[in-house]
Amino acid sequence: MTTQIDAVVIDTAEVTVPAEVDDGRLLVGPDALRRATGWELKPEGLCRGEVCVPVRDRDRLTVGGRVDLAAFAEALHRPLALEAAEGVAVLGEPSAAVGGDPAGRLADLDLLDDAGQPFRWSALGRKKKLLVAWASW
Amino acid sequence: MALDEAEAASEWIAAAGATYPMLIDPDHRSADLLGIVNVPSAVWIDEDDCVVRPPVIAPGDDTFREFTKIDAEVHHDQLRAWVREGVLPPDLDAERAGAPVLSDDDRQARAHRRLGAYLHRAGRDEAAARQLAAANRLAAMDWTIRRGTLPMQGLDPFGTPFFDFYQEWEAAGRPGYGAPGSTEAS
Numbered sequence: 001m002t003t004q005i006d007a008v009v010i011d012t013a014e015v016t017v018p019a020e021v022d023d024g025r026l027l028v029g030p031d032a033l034r035r036a037t038g039w040e041l042k043p044e045g046l047c048r049g050e051v052c053v054p055v056r057d058r059d060r061l062t063v064g065g066r067v068d069l070a071a072f073a074e075a076l077h078r079p080l081a082l083e084a085a086e087g088v089a090v091l092g093e094p095s096a097a098v099g100g101d102p103a104g105r106l107a108d109l110d111l112l113d114d115a116g117q118p119f120r121w122s123a124l125g126r127k128k129k130l131l132v133a134w135a136s137w
Numbered sequence: 138m139a140l141d142e143a144e145a146a147s148e149w150i151a152a153a154g155a156t157y158p159m160l161i162d163p164d165h166r167s168a169d170l171l172g173i174v175n176v177p178s179a180v181w182i183d184e185d186d187c188v189v190r191p192p193v194i195a196p197g198d199d200t201f202r203e204f205t206k207i208d209a210e211v212h213h214d215q216l217r218a219w220v221r222e223g224v225l226p227p228d229l230d231a232e233r234a235g236a237p238v239l240s241d242d243d244r245q246a247r248a249h250r251r252l253g254a255y256l257h258r259a260g261r262d263e264a265a266a267r268q269l270a271a272a273n274r275l276a277a278m279d280w281t282i283r284r285g286t287l288p289m290q291g292l293d294p295f296g297t298p299f300f301d302f303y304q305e306w307e308a309a310g311r312p313g314y315g316a317p318g319s320t321e322a323s
Contacts, residue, residue, distance in 0.1 A: 012166075014255075017226075022302050031144065046236045060237070061154060061208065079241070081245075082251075088255065090248045090249075091250070092245065093170060093239075093244055093247070094246055096203055096263065106167075106170060106171070106186045106187075107166075109167055110161065110166075111162050111167075112161040113158070114147070114151075114158075116161070119158075126268075127184055128182070129178075129181075130182075131138050131167065131171075131179065132138065132177055132195065133139075133140050133145075133178040133179075133192070133284060134139055134140070134176050136145040136146060137145075137285050137287060
C-alpha cells in the first residue's frame with residue numbers, strides 16, 4: 001500500500017518534501033530529491049553540479065518515476081537511517097568527507113551559537129582555529 | 138563546540154563565561170566530518186579551514202589525570218608553538234597517518250544517532266529508541282554514541298550504564314584515546 005506524506009530528508013539541512021511510503025521504502029520525486037539533496041537523476045547518472053556518479057541499476061533506483069532513498073544512498077556510498085512510516089530519513093556522511101572536502105577543507109557547518117541561534121562556521125573568518133569538542137554528558 | 142543538545146549545553150556555556158565563540162553542534166556534523174569519537178577532543182584548523190591536526194584527546198587541565206593518563210600541558214605547549222610561531226608537533230606525520238578513520242559501520246551508526254536525536258527532539262520516542270539502539274549496536278566503542286545518547290534514552294550518563302560501557306572500553310584497550318602528553322600507550 002502506498003501512502004502520500006510530507007517527509008523530512010536530513011542531509012546538510014532538514015528539508016520537507018512530498019514523498020510516498022511504499023512497502024517500507026521512502027520514495028521522492030526528482031524535484032524533491034534535488035531540493036533535499038542537490039542531486040539530480042540525469043541520463044549520465046546521479047549528478048550534482050559538475051559531478052556525476054554512474055548508476056548501474058537504474059531500475060532499482062527508481063520506482064514509477066520516483067527515487068527510492070535507500071537505493072539513492074547506496075549509489076552514492078552514503079549511509080541512510082530511515083523511519084519510512086515516520087516520514088523521516090538521514091543521509092549520513094560519505095567516507096570521502098571525513099577530514100573535509102577533496103581539497104582538505106572542513107565543510108561550512110550549520111551550528112548554533114551560545115544563544116541557540118544559527119551560526120555558520122565560516123563566520124569565524126580566516127584565522128587559526130582550535131576546535132574543542134566537549135559535552136555535558 | 139558542544140556535541141550536545143542546546144538545552145544541555147547552555148548552563149555550562151553560561152558558567153564558563155568564555156570570551157571566544159561557544160558553539161553547539163546538536164547534529165554532531167563536526168564530529169562526523171572530523172572523526173571525533175570522544176570528548177574533550179581538539180582539532181587544529183588553519184586559516185583556509187584545512188585540518189592541520191586531526192582530533193586528539195586534550196583535557197583543559199589535569200583534574201582527571203588519574204583517569205585520562207594525560208599531561209594536559211603538553212598539548213597546551215604544542216598549541217602555543219603552532220599559533221605563535223607556526224611550529225608543528227614533531228610526531229604530527231605519524232599522528233596523521235594513525236588518525237582513526239570512521240568505518241562504514243561507524244558512519245551508519247552516526248546516521249542512526251542523528252535520526253534518533255531528531256526523533257527524540259520531536260517527542261517520537263519509540264522511533265527514536267529504535268534508531269539510538271541501532272547506533273549503539275554498530276559503534277560499541279564510540280563515546281559520542283555510547284555515552285552521548287544515554288540522556289536521550291532516559292539514562293544517566295554518570296550512572297551504571299556509563300560505568301558498564303567504561304569497563305567494556307577499558308577492557309578493549311581504551312580505543313580512540315590518542316593524545317599528546319599521554320602517560321601510557323593508547
